[in-house]
Amino acid sequence: MSKPKVFEKPSGVKDYLPGAVERLRCIEERVLTCMKRWGYRRILTPTIEYYDTVGVMSATSDKKLFKLLDNRGKTLVLRSEMTAPIARVVASVLKDERLPIRLAYHANVFRAFEDESGRDAEFFQTGVELVGDASADADAEVIALAVASLKAAGLSEFKLALGHQGLLNGLLGELLDGMPAEQDQLRERLLARDYVGYRRLIRGFDVSPAVKEKLLGVLELQGGREVCEKVAGFTSQPSTQAAIGHLCEIWDALQSYGVSGYMTIDLTMIGNFSYYTGMIFEAYAAGLGFPVTSGGRYDNLLHSFGRPAPATGFALKTTRILEILGPVEEDSAKRVLILYVPERRAEALAEAAELRSTGEFTVVTRRIEAEEAPGAAAVMRQDGGPCDGMTADEVIVWTAEGRKGGAQG
């Protein structure tokens, strides 16, 4: 590898310019405000964690973790997601706080370079975790909050797909009883979204035509609430039936929240993280080829940190939402440029301070020399181009003689 050129950054990371940062800040503020209104308190956790704890529990494949060594030779990771760090906090720092606990976050997370370009190595996520509530209503709450958050972020056209990890595992386990290898093969095909391969595998299985038909029928388990009724005919296992009941209840609760219109059930969905145990969901928005939100129930993760508790949550892929919405074009505040000659500095800066204190103006001040003063305002307007990233709505000039122009007329 040759030495990097001076303009180069490590692949997968990027600079955010003012317009984008303004948008990002705006999304962050609106979404976190929305989450706060639902009772989720924001926390911050460290950027680095131990590999052996949060690193391993994050269910991010090893090659996608950024690893570093501390001065004692311990392996550290840059956090790859926020669910595991928050589980650590709930199980340790907050161990005496009563469940349920509702927490929100906005943070940058890191994934080591994927093979293909175009995937970020550092990106922002805004999300919540609801720890200590196993009910369908808790699942529905985080899904409804995800919808509210997407709206708060400024998206209008989006859809969500709802699956259930436990239900799918239960179905496969029942239909292919005693054939764990075959179950894994089918799960692998569904995870790869390879319906062709799924159908092909089933054709090769040594099972009855009735079982084959049901396995193929799993691919048809997509749609609205009718899917819950349809899948009921697939199973006689109490645990799977309980999962179906849970899914139906989530749907009914979502209806009460008034968000079921955004939802599709898709029981072929498999979550990206292996810690998911129950419902999982993803959100998709017009204008981008990748999901903008993912979440689900993870009832075993807290156990790994020593405080067994059911939990559910989601993360908005804030960087992707930023990509859809684009940078903020215009600052809504009126922009004022104050030019002053040195002997008028005190008056000019006082005026700037006064204008800024109203909260209605963005004020930039700049010193000019006496000989530039005549026609300075005209020159500034003529130049036309942005100065300090802004085109002034008003130009005020403080010359030796006094003040010309003005923000307030």
Next chain:
Amino acid sequence: MSERLKIAMPKGRIYKQASKLFREAGLAIPDDFDDSRKLIIELPELGMDFIMAKPVDVPTYVEYGAADVGVVGKDVLMEENRDVYELLDLGIARCRMSVIGLPDWKPRHATVRVATKYPNVASQYFRENGQQVEVIKLNGSIELAPLIGLADHIVDMVETGQTIRENGLVELETIFHITSRLIANRVSYRLKSEAIEELCKRLETVIPD
């Protein structure tokens, strides 16, 4: 996102078979595009746009959502490993991925050298078979490699086997069978589900066995 379904079509050999299949499925695609150099073909009456892509790029367009769905060979899907839905086996452009070599080949190096246009497919196949090989990526005329001693074997797509026979090579093993597939973007699969489902249903009825 436009209302029309954007379909990434592979230029060349597969396009003719794919457009024929689409026509059989009742989608009136004019056949004067078969040899056209146009990159985007608008078919407003069908609610579709064809994006004419190099076959190996089809999964990339679809993964990023630049196209909603695409038609692409399983060979490309296996090599590119993109995150897309694989919805239908279209049953066209049938061929196979094979290991090919000289009939009287004997190992000469400690590590076997394999030349291919499909380095990921080749290394995965040999690794799964417990063999470490050195993969050499070539871009065409792969059959040359064993003939002039660049590689011991090649991994390549075989349709009729004519090129292999004419060059005195033999097919040693079949790795997998290839047909063209209908693939879909993860977001389009949800947001344009009706149009995509409709396309699948139409195509399903005419897929050759």
